[in-house]
Amino acid sequence: MLQxxxxxxxxxxRQLNATTRILLPKREILTMFSKLLTPIGLALCAxxxxxxxxGGLAGxxxxxxxxSVERNxxxxxxxxxxxxxxxxxxxxxxxxxxxxGTSSGPFHVSxxxxxxxxxxxxxILAAGSPVHAEIENNSISGVGPSTGGNQFGVFLALGAVGKxxxxxxxxxxxxxxxxxxxxxxxxxxxxLRAAGDGTVVEGNIITNTQSGIFVNGANSARITHNVxxxxxxxxxxxxxxxxxxxxDGNKISGVGPxxxxxxxxxxxxxxxxxxxxSNSGNLLRNNTVNDAYCGVAYVTADQVQSGTYFNTLxxxxxxxxxxxxxxxxxxx
Numbered sequence: 001m002l003q004x005x006x007x008x009x010x011x012x013x014r015q016l017n018a019t020t021r022i023l024l025p026k027r028e029i030l031t032m033f034s035k036l037l038t039p040i041g042l043a044l045c046a047x048x049x050x051x052x053x054x055g056g057l058a059g060x061x062x063x064x065x066x067x068s069v070e071r072n073x074x075x076x077x078x079x080x081x082x083x084x085x086x087x088x089x090x091x092x093x094x095x096x097x098x099x100x101g102t103s104s105g106p107f108h109v110s111x112x113x114x115x116x117x118x119x120x121x122x123x124i125l126a127a128g129s130p131v132h133a134e135i136e137n138n139s140i141s142g143v144g145p146s147t148g149g150n151q152f153g154v155f156l157a158l159g160a161v162g163k164x165x166x167x168x169x170x171x172x173x174x175x176x177x178x179x180x181x182x183x184x185x186x187x188x189x190x191x192l193r194a195a196g197d198g199t200v201v202e203g204n205i206i207t208n209t210q211s212g213i214f215v216n217g218a219n220s221a222r223i224t225h226n227v228x229x230x231x232x233x234x235x236x237x238x239x240x241x242x243x244x245x246x247x248d249g250n251k252i253s254g255v256g257p258x259x260x261x262x263x264x265x266x267x268x269x270x271x272x273x274x275x276x277x278s279n280s281g282n283l284l285r286n287n288t289v290n291d292a293y294c295g296v297a298y299v300t301a302d303q304v305q306s307g308t309y310f311n312t313l314x315x316x317x318x319x320x321x322x323x324x325x326x327x328x329x330x331x332x
Contacts, residue, residue, distance in 0.1 A: 046091040053089050053127055058096035059119075064103045064130075068110040069095065075118040088157065088193065089127070090150065092120025094140070097160070098127045105130025117141045122155045123169070129159030129196060137166045144172020145185035145210060153189045153206070161196030164204060171209045174232040179261040182233040188214040189228070192221065194241075201226065211238045212252065221245040231255040233265070235272035235297075236289070244281040247271060255292035258313065263326045266319070268293030270309070275299055275319040293329060 046056040059074040079092045094116035097109045107130050116123040116138060123140035126133040133156070140153045153169035156162040169189040174182035189206035192199060194217035201223045206212040212228030215221070215238065224246065228236045236252035252270040262268025270289030273279045273296075280301035288308045289295040295309035297319040309315040314327060 046089045052101040058093040062097040066108045070112045073115045077119045090121030094119045094123045110134045112136045125155045126160040127157040131160040133162045140169045142171040144187040146175030150186040155191045156195040157193040164201045170207045192218045210234045213237045217241040223247045225249045228252045235269045237271045239273045240277035247284045251288045253290040262293035271296045
């Protein structure tokens, strides 16, 4: 183990128009040996305070920096996290892009054509309003909730603006967990948590998650032409606090279970807008949903146009009309 830590990694820095670019060797193997960090049980929780993350462990970390990382294998950013925050920020990131909360930036980072796996919490985390991240054509794979943890492929938070395009993201299904137990955990392909205006999530292939795309705060976003397969416990696209945005041309299949758990948990849809979470001004059109409890659950303040739905118990319904539970999971 110590011999591995001594192996050298060449990083080149070049100054380009006052922007530092980090050029990592192509196909370099980057590993983190977190077991050496916790031989005496040290608490290694990342902390979120006043919109700033401290104490994060990442394979690659851009801090108050612009740059790019491409064509690398990034793995092993793993930590045992008893007692750490359940959802955010967690710790153990393949790539982390953030700032100190006082620098205005903007910081532009391109993350492309990388293989990212064996991380604890996020394959890629971009956080903070100065951050503009282009996340394109990466392969990101996790293990999902069966190990008892929460895990996310790409996570944009706290005002970060992102273009998430053309990535292949796979997490993991519920495995031996019951539907009710799996519902307590979160394993998602792309997460927008108070993302910056104009964020784009487009053309990604997302498989084996509890929610392919989970929106918890975004404005003027575009969520278009994604393919989402094999969703357990939640919904293909789960929507809260989304405004003035477009959800168009997505293809979603295999959202389960198709039983009363979907009704009780108010999930199981291709696209699921949660009532009472200030969704408004959104257009949902040309989406295709196959094999799900419902095609689209929408709120009154939004529009649904020209969708295609196969093998769903319900094609569309207004979630505002079902504040306690969705319609029963039998043929309507």
